[in-house]
Amino acid sequence: MTRRAEAKLTVPVGERDHIQGPTEAPVTLVEYGDYECPYCGQAYFVVKELQRLLGNRLRFVFRNFPLTTVHPYAQHAAEAAEAAGAQGKFWEMHDHLFEHQQELDDKHLKKYAAQLGLDLSRFNRDMSEHRYAARIREDLLSGVRCGVNGTPTFCINGVRYDGAPDLDSMVAAIKEAVASV
Amino acid sequence: MSTDKHKQEIFNQTSVLKPGDPAPDFALRSTPDQLVSLREFHGAPVILAFYPADWSPVCGDQMxxxxxxxPEFRRLNAALIGISVDGIWCHLAFAKDRKLRFPLLADFEPKGAVARAYGAYRQQDGVSERALFVIDAEGTxxxxxxxxxxxxxxxDGILAALEALPSKQEVPA
Structure with a gap:
């Protein structure tokens, strides 16, 4: 039987990523998430709290990991966030989706795009052409390569975090990661 | 069951088959009227995913x-087969609910026989281990x-193993 080594982030954080926080922050937290996953919905508020607590010491990165066979709305929701990102409003859409996880059908996605003031003809075209589907797939495969097996999965400074996604556990893990540098 | 045979089976469960071992053939039902045998896949790699039970949360996520x-497995020319001791009707309901597009085989009668052959049976729980096997085109x-x-x-382990196969034949995705 083959043992597996500690899982590391295989695709480093780079220009293609959606990033909040400064590049030089001592802590980089990468989340592989799915907008329809209820556990990601809970983790969304944990991440917000971590960002509040750590401020500029935290860089947060979100990558897509939609499990579309169990979450039928997850793929289009991810495409909507990417389409909003193309218009400079990724995080606004990301937050809105996690705050409205029960309403992620196409009709609502269009409504959210309108609420965020996006160029709707461009948004609708991007959605109907599935313009960002390939990018979302790249995110998912990059996650699979570092052993992401479900959502949410976090990496702290490039190492997969296998603990519980609650605030206390994550603060403790982050402290440990920073202390080990 | 004789005591000796029982002892033998308890012994067997601890020895998970390893790289280089020939993959034991089997024929199990995927539907009430369809038998799937490992032999059918000869000539292409196969991923065998043993799992304890349909419906349990971790299995669901894994499947x-x-x-x-x-699509990634297909690109590497590999077929995926799920196996548990659940019966076919349970598998059919589970696959339909989760929209699974690969066969789930019922290692149901005699219970867990295939899992035992692979050294992946949990005697104490009456279910198979959560065990993965990558079998090459020659059945090893x-x-x-x-x-x-x-x-x-x-x-990640499955993909790395498939990519390490010497005679991999990639087909366009």
Whole structure:
């Protein structure tokens, strides 16, 4: 039987990523998430709290990991966030989706795009052409390569975090990661 | 069951088949009227994913992930087969609910016989281990991994094992 080594982030954080926080922050937290996953919905508020607590010491990165066979709305929701990102409003859409996880059908996605003031003809075209589907797939495969097996999965400074996604556990893990540098 | 045979089976469960071992053939039902045998896949790699039970949360996530990765497995020319001791009707309901697009085989009668043959049966629980095997085109095990029952093993090991196969024939996705 083959043992597996500690899982590391295989695709480093780079220009293609959606990033909040400064590049030089001592802590980089990468989340592989799915907008329809209820556990990601809970983790969304944990991440917000971590960002509040750590401020500029935290860089947060979100990558897509939609499990579309169990979450039928997850793929289009991810495409909507990417389409909003193309218009400079990724995080606004990301937050809105996690705050409205029960309403992620196409009709609502269009409504959210309108609420965020996006160029709707461009948004609708991007959605109907599935313009960002390939990018979302790249995110998912990059996650699979570092052993992401479900959502949410976090990496702290490039190492997969296998603990519980609650605030206390994550603060403790982050402290440990920073202390080990 | 004789005592000796029983002892033998308890002994067997601890020896998970390893790289280099020939993959034991089997024929199990995927539907009430369809038998699937390992022999049918000869000539292309096969991923065998033993799991403890339909419907349990971790299995569900694991199978959902593999379902998502079918195009990757196909690109590597590999077929995916799920196996548990659940019966076919349970498998059919589970596959329909989760929209799984790969066969789930019922290692149901005699219970767990195939899992035992692979050294992946949990005698004390009456279910198979959460065990993965990558079998090459010639029917030899090239990689195996047993995960703690409650832990979804992901797919990175499977992909790495498939990519390491010497005679891999990639087909366009």
């Amino acid at each position: 959902a992930l593999y379902n998502e990765l079918l 095990i090239r990689w195996s991994y047993v995960s703690p029952v409650g832990v979804n093993p992901g797919a």
